[in-house]
Amino acid sequence: MLEVKIKKKLAHFSLNIQWQMEEEIFVLFGPSGSGKTTILNILAGLDSPDSGSIHLNSRVFFDEQQGSLPPQQRKVGYLFQDYALFPHMTVEKNIHYGVPKKAEGRSALLIEQLLDVLGISHLLNKYPHQISGGEKQRVALARALATEPSILLLDEPLSALDQETRIECQNELLRLHDLWRIPFVIVTHDRDEAEKLGDTILFLEKGQVLPADQEQVRDRDETVRL
Structure with missing residues (x-):
């Protein structure tokens, strides 16, 4: 089980989030600038929260009393938005x-x-x-x-793909998760993608968790304004 409870002050808002998950696909959904990638970076150990704790099973990734486990010791797989492949290899x-x-x-x-x-x-x-x-x-x-x-983090992994390839790769992710059965945490701002991939969806806005019913109301209001 992954248990996350973190707070961090950012430039324009404060991140305050907590959740628990098993070996499922967990989607962080929300508009750009809502803190989604920051959360992934904190899970990977590339950034640190101001307070809180992160535990994966019996391992302590972060604890404000014990400190932070280095990234190389976390056994985290991270798929960056631009894939970050080495061009010379x-x-x-x-x-x-x-x-x-x-x-x-x-x-x-x-x-x-x-x-x-x-x-x-x-x-x-x-x-x-x-x-x-x-x-x-x-x-x-x-x-x-x-x-x-022990966990796979994916930051907008399909955003640069055309629609046909995107659907194909979504199916690939679902198939891989069925094979691997480890926690997947996926960042997206695409509603259809979130609903297709996510066993659980956490709606974020400016670092805060937005209840699903409020998020749906906000989305309908935006649709009307458009």
Whole structure:
């Protein structure tokens, strides 16, 4: 179980959020600038809250008394919005990046499975500029999962894709979650995507959790104004 209870003062508002989740797909949904990516960065250890706590099962990621666990010790897979593939590395080297040398033998079989599941074995010798957006997304997913993470964070992972590829990759994410059964935390501001992927959806606005009924009312009001 992931348990999150954090507060952090940002430039234009204060982030104040808490939730619990099991091995499900949890969606952070809301407009740009509502604190969604900041939450992912805090979970990954790339940023720190001002107070609160983060626990994944028996592991303490953050506690205001005990301090913060370094990112490399958290076993977090992070799929960035732009995929952050290394342009000078082949697909194969990108996927193997981050896998500890002592785990390379064990990871070889895992990576072979990922290549098969994601259908990217034929791309191993290509470079990022030689593959499509959907292929980059699959390569980035393989790299994130090759480290055998305890949780996977995805920041607007499909926003740059065309509609057909986006739907295909949404289905891929659902299939991967069924296989891996680890917590997925996904950031999106696309309602259809949130409803398709999320077992649970947390509505955010300016760092605060918005009750679902209020969010729906606000959305209807905006639709009327449009």
